[in-house]
Every structure is written in structure tokens, then in C-alpha cells.
Amino acid sequence: MDIIQNCEVTGFIKDGNRVTGVRTNRGTINAGKVALCAAGHSSVLAKLAGFDLPIQSHPLQALVSELHEMVHPTVVMSNHVHVYVSQAHKGELVMGAGIDSYNGYGQRGSFHVIEHQMAAAVELFPIFARAHLLRTWGGIVDTTMDASPIVGKSPVENMYVNCGWGTGGFKGTPGAGWSFAHTIANDEPHALNQPFSLERFVTGALIDEHGAAAVAH
Ligand SMILES: Cc1cc2nc3c(=O)[nH]c(=O)nc-3n(C[C@H](O)[C@H](O)[C@H](O)COP(=O)(O)OP(=O)(O)OC[C@H]3O[C@@H](n4cnc5c(N)ncnc54)[C@H](O)[C@@H]3O)c2cc1C
Structure with missing residues (x-):
């Protein structure tokens, strides 16, 4: 190949x-x-x-926090407040949620979606309120x-x-x-x-x- x-x-x-x-x-x-x-x-x-x-092609974003001690050895996902939170082996909290609602091929999403993800994560884990967001990124997902x-x-x-x-x-x-x-x-x-x-x-x-x-x- x-x-x-x-x-x-x-x-x-x-x-x-x-x-x-x-x-x-x-x-x-x-x-x-x-x-x-x-x-x-x-x-x-x-x-x-x-x-x-x-x-339909939509932007989808994910984000990570700065490094932390290992405190969260699993993935928690809530369809109620709409976020998932896991912790990578290096220590970053990895978070994401749903697609941006508009169609598009720009590989970046809207700020209010990030804000919503963070609010939902803090609702689930108030202890993460002081975690700093390190970076976000967006890709295009193909939905049926x-x-x-x-x-x-x-x-x-x-x-x-x-x-x-x-x-x-x-x-x-x-x-x-x-x-x-x-x-x-x-x-x-x-x-x-x-x-x-x-x-x-x-x-x-x-x-x-x-x-x-x-x-x-
Ligand atoms: C922010 C984000 C978070 C995600 N989180 C998860 C998750 O937690 N769990 C999960 O299961 N999935 C997740 N996904 C979805 C997952 O990333 C995709 O479904 C998966 O990567 C698609 O794999 P693929 O091999 O089909 O396509 P891709 O890996 O996207 O590969 C398609 C390739 O086609 C290439 N291409 C496009 N047009 C052309 C062209 N004209 N000529 C040549 N090459 C071209 C692109 O450059 C790309 O390299 C996430 C996606 C995003 C954006």
C-alpha cells in the first residue's frame, strides 16, 4: 500500500x-x-x-485543559448537560460535546459552544472550575x-x-x-x-x- x-x-x-x-x-x-x-x-x-x-457537514470542537494530577481515571459523559470529560495519560482533561448547528467546512467552531461545554463540565465536576483551558480545535464531521x-x-x-x-x-x-x-x-x-x-x-x-x-x- x-x-x-x-x-x-x-x-x-x-x-x-x-x-x-x-x-x-x-x-x-x-x-x-x-x-x-x-x-x-x-x-x-x-x-x-x-x-x-x-x-450534512458540521464543525465539531474538542478542548483540553492544562496538565493536572491524575484524578479522573474514566470517561464520564452526560447527555443531560451535554459534555464528555476524560483525562489523558499526560494529565490534560479532554472535553467535548455536540456539533455546531450550522453547516460548514471551516475547521473552527463557535465560542458559545465551548462556553456551553465548559459550563456543563463544571456542573458535573465543580472541582474543575479552576482548570485552565489550554487549547481547542475543530474539525468537520459528516452527519447523516x-x-x-x-x-x-x-x-x-x-x-x-x-x-x-x-x-x-x-x-x-x-x-x-x-x-x-x-x-x-x-x-x-x-x-x-x-x-x-x-x-x-x-x-x-x-x-x-x-x-x-x-x-x-
Ligand atoms: C473535535 C472532534 C472530536 C471527535 N471525537 C471523537 C471521539 O471522541 N470518538 C470518535 O469515535 N470519533 C470522534 N470524532 C470523529 C472522528 O474523528 C472521525 O469520524 C474520524 O476521524 C473519521 O475518520 P476517516 O478515516 O473516515 O476520515 P479522516 O480521518 O477525516 O480522513 C479523511 C481524509 O480525507 C482527506 N481528504 C478530504 N478531501 C480530500 C481530497 N479532495 N483529496 C485528498 N484527500 C482528501 C482529508 O485530508 C483526510 O485526511 C471526532 C471528530 C472531531 C472533529
């Missing part, structure tokens, strides 16, 4: 409805099969390939209407999609990678990811797992 860094996909080469290659800013790559897994930019790339994805990923075939022949992980794509990685590899190799979804097809947004067989999928950690 080759990982080519700083190489932007700018388009796809197709023979009729079959993908045969990828155009990049560093030249063309011919390919028998193409797997699309660009997270927050999945719908941008799908558009280049000629189809729409039912994805049933808060579940899309892992399967696309409307373009020999092109496969793995996206829609929203705020929970780390934790799904082993299962997603395995079932996606099976789908690409066999040109058919595995039984595990069969319900997570793109067609469910046409048939209406959505996955009612919002509470399980739409949360961090």
Missing part, C-alpha cells in the same frame, strides 16, 4: 458509469476500484464523481439523518463509500475497515454492513440507533 501525502483528489475518470481512475493535483492514478472515505469532505468528492450523498454511517456501494460502478461517521468515527474503525475491505474485494457488502447501505435513504429502512451512534468515545 502507498500513502501519498499532499495529494488532492480533484476529479474522477469514468468509462460510462464505471470509475477507472482518480485525477489529482499530482497527476492521474488509474484504478480498477476506488474507495471514497473523505469524512467531512465525502459529499464534495461524491459530487465530483457525479452523485449526491445525504450528508439517522446518525449512522454509510458503508457500501455507490451509484458509480466500482466506487465504494465509507462516510457518515459523524462524531463517532474513531471507535468504529476496526469494524468499518474490515467490512469495507470485504465490500471492495467482493463488490458486495458483508452481512454486517449491508443495512448501512446508501439505499436505506431511498427505501426508508433507516437505522434507529441515534443514541448509540451519535456520541463520542
